[in-house]
Amino acid sequence: MPKSQEIVLAEPRGFCAGVDRAIEIVERALTKFGRPIYVRHEIVHNTYVVNDLKAKGAIFIEELSDVPAGATLVFSAHGVSKAIQDEAKQRGFNIFDATCPLVTKVHVEVAKLHREGFEFIMIGHKGHPEVEGTMGQLDRGIHLVEDVEDVARVSPAQTAKLAVVTQTTLSVDDAAEILAAVKRRFPNVREPKQQDICYATQNRQDAVKVLAPNVDVMVVVGSLSSSNSNRLREVAQRLGTDAYMVDSPDDLKPEWFAGKSRVGLTAGASAPEILVTQVIERLRALGAVSVRSMPGVLETVHFPLPMGLGDKSMQAAG
Incomplete structure (x- = not known):
């Protein structure tokens, strides 16, 4: 380094x-x-x-x-x-x-529109538990598309009442491309009032879009099973930046950083900050000398806990 x-x-x-x-x-x-x-x-x-x-x-x-x-x-x-x-x-x-309440919001919308006679096209990754959960809100009338090619093959029973929903952790750009294909084929399809892709997924992808072109290599802290972490790596790679995903500092390979003077570091929405700290320590051991944060969106979203686990119930239990 x-x-x-x-x-x-x-x-x-x-x-x-x-x-x-x-x-x-x-x-x-x-x-x-x-x-x-x-x-x-x-x-x-x-x-x-x-x-x-x-x-x-x-x-x-x-x-x-x-x-x-x-x-x-x-x-x-x-x-x-x-x-x-x-x-x-x-x-x-x-x-x-x-x-996640943002996933629940999708479930509620699906149930509401189903009662009104709608069928659904869901944009998402087959086998992902979120997709299985959302599609499992109904026993029929919801069709998964993973890419533009799937859109050409999908065959809803009727198209007069057709709505689209998306997995919350997709790539914003991928989802937009697939949604455009859905709209071309089904011009009257109903879109979500607000984009289903969650604020955190969007913000982390936007940050990588800003950071990746200004560094020599990107490291994404996240597990292979994490959809949103995988998308962060893909976003950086599409911008032409070498990008790697690591589950722990032990996954870092010195050759990734040979001759590179600036390393970008991010973490998926399910990766704890302690892992970021450990990765920084490992990068310092490999020769990094300084750390700084890029300016970015300050997130202040907070979701309440379920009944029975809030502060009052815990005090009562204690």
Whole structure:
């Protein structure tokens, strides 16, 4: 590494309000009800966070049959299908829903328009838990498209009442391209009143668009399973900047930084700041000499906790 190497931090980066809320729900449930607390799917897509909560007493499961009767169960930030909600109620669990409120907003919109006779085209990634949760709000009439080619193949039963929704963690540019193809094929399609892609995803991508052209290499802190982290890497690469995603400082390779004088650093919405700090320490060990933050949007969004886990209930429990 050149001796003058500088690290430039993207702003904003890291945890969003939905992730903060989801982790706090699990931690408060552990405090109030004791271990173990069962969580359906990874609470957020980050290895460090999941391992930290496991150490505190959280047990992550995919099948509700793995949860004992009467146990406390938390739904992950990605949301779940109606079938999962119904099964959990039938099994009598003590349930706390950590679904991000911005995902819940999409679920509510789907349910409302379905009652009005709408079918849906959903823009998203097949197999992602958020997509499965949103599509699982209905038993029919919702069609997934992953790319422009899918739009040409999709065949709703009717087009008079057709609406489009999107996964909240997509690339803004990708979603816009696919939405344009949907509108070309179905000119009367109903769009969301507000874009479904969440504020945090948008802000982090916008920050990378500003930062990437001004650095020699970009590092994105995030797990491979994290959709929004993957999109940050792709945004930088599209701008012609070498970009790598790391789950921990151990993933950094010295050759990525050979001859590079400026390193951009960001983190996905599910990646904790402690990992960013550890990556900075590793980059310093590799030769970086200074760190500065770029100017960026200040995020002040805060989502309330579910009933039964708020401050008053915790004081009462204590």
